[in-house]
Amino acid sequence: MTFTYDDVYINFYSTVGGPYEKDGPLGKNLDKVYTNLYAGEKTWEQAEVKMLSDSIDVVLKKSRKDSSDIDLLISGDLLNQVTASSYSALKFNIPFFGIYGACSSSVEGIILMSSLIDGKKVKNGIVSVSSHNMSSEKQFRNPTEYGAPKPKTATFTSTGGASVLLSNQKGKIRVESSTIGKVVDMDQTDPFNMGGAMACSAGDTIYKHLKDMKRSINDYDLILTGDLGRYGKEILIDYMKEEYKIELGKNYDDSGTMLYDLNKQEEVLAGASGPLCIAMVSYSDILPKLEKGVFKRVLLVATGALFSPTFVYQHKPIYSISHAVSLEVNK
């Protein structure tokens, strides 16, 4: 399903990160960083709420808007019951919708909000996401205190919050079109290889987007997937070549390989993941480059592994889904 939009713009965006993100190559671009994973709170979950709330605070400040100027907040995260989002929403007193697309949530939110703005239902809307390394490890894998070793295909959930303010107010970055993905089953059962579970889903959504928009891969200055990581990225390159005869070249990158320095920050293994990953890379690196004219048009392809520990215990494969949004410099 591909939508096109007339007057939807991204004018303000914000990123709030933790210590690993601060030490990464994009650290200096972040709006706010915490040097401790607790961010001054007593638990990791409350730290995640804090960082997500902070990112909303920052985007409101940048836009010089008050929360009462915002018609709708759409937010998603990995915590069970999407609590980082709903507990942040209380603070701002904005009409709220919670979404869950795992690590594809940022683009799911942008597609929904852009459609509401394009349909003249909403004038100003904020889309937020968060993730937290420790709250995720605790919930999805093992307590880190166990010190369980991980394979090199494992990714490292990024920590922080990111928000974007979409509106019908003309600005430099236009949300131009979007493609909603379908759930894909790669028969992947290894919770330490999310990149492998998600790569083909990203490929299918990219192909569908190009077909619906009657474009080639070279109509984009950048195709940015997130969060496939080092190995998932290679799988996607191979898959696009074999399945669709499409060569992903220099204009392709994966946000999972960009948020951290994969050579120096060895603990991140195959790279960054989490709903925050593609949002943080986009809002701290890609959107500024669109504003400066370095890029004219980019395709953000957020990849979500619909990973449920309960379903894995029941020997079910990990499904995945990817959604894409095309952003371009407004002429």
Added chain:
Amino acid sequence: MTFTYDDVYINFYSTVGGPYEKDGPLGKNLDKVYTNLYAGEKTWEQAEVKMLSDSIDVVLKKSRKDSSDIDLLISGDLLNQVTASSYSALKFNIPFFGIYGACSSSVEGIILMSSLIDGKKVKNGIVSVSSHNMSSEKQFRNPTEYGAPKPKTATFTSTGGASVLLSNQKGKIRVESSTIGKVVDMDQTDPFNMGGAMACSAGDTIYKHLKDMKRSINDYDLILTGDLGRYGKEILIDYMKEEYKIELGKNYDDSGTMLYDLNKQEEVLAGASGPLCIAMVSYSDILPKLEKGVFKRVLLVATGALFSPTFVYQHKPIYSISHAVSLEVNK
């Protein structure tokens, strides 16, 4: 935030229930029932996937449409990682968005889909929800094998799936307007009194809706909340009177008190709950009455308790949110 719609209709809907729903006063209206909570599957979670999938199958059959005719599936449920929804989505190969609004998910989905149809982005869309008594008890409370007694304010999570097909094709039931709620904190920390946590949130959304639409409570033949239960319903009636000077009279009811026979089915305590509750009561009782002209206009107010066991362990209150949608007979 209140939206109005021009050409959005509900022409088909479906309900699939379990043994308790079958034995309830609306049992004979359900499209399909399973007499066993496993629904032929090996686990409760897979049974929930089955029932949600079944409800999509039934609504497709009723509409004589194929899944390829459906532009978008929006679905939500209570399972961690919204897995009943995403695992059902695979089977139908429809572009998919997962949402999480706890027991307010059905109306969250209807609002989003109606807005996409009204904005001419989608022609035919399905909105689904599910819940399962045992998968919920296991995830949110105690293993039922412990036999822990519950207070009478506790509600009973309903079991099954429900789907609705929204489209721009003129039909008898028109989606006329909707109001998106805000997150509310009643400082409620008792996970066995969801009705108490949600009642005021329902009241605030009803008040906002009436104000935005410049209507009185008597402009509706029925205001149906879900899933406050026996005691939450009384709290809402008192709250509306005290806070807003609005008398909820004979045209008010709560779906939590309608799905089961509260006198005979004693195990349900204060009544039914779960995202399925208001959807099942609406699609098996209220929408048929709109089609027959018994009601001319109804307001469905889905109430969600944003209950996270992790946050309760961390001594955080249970927040809540309610969304409303107004349906009327198309003239």
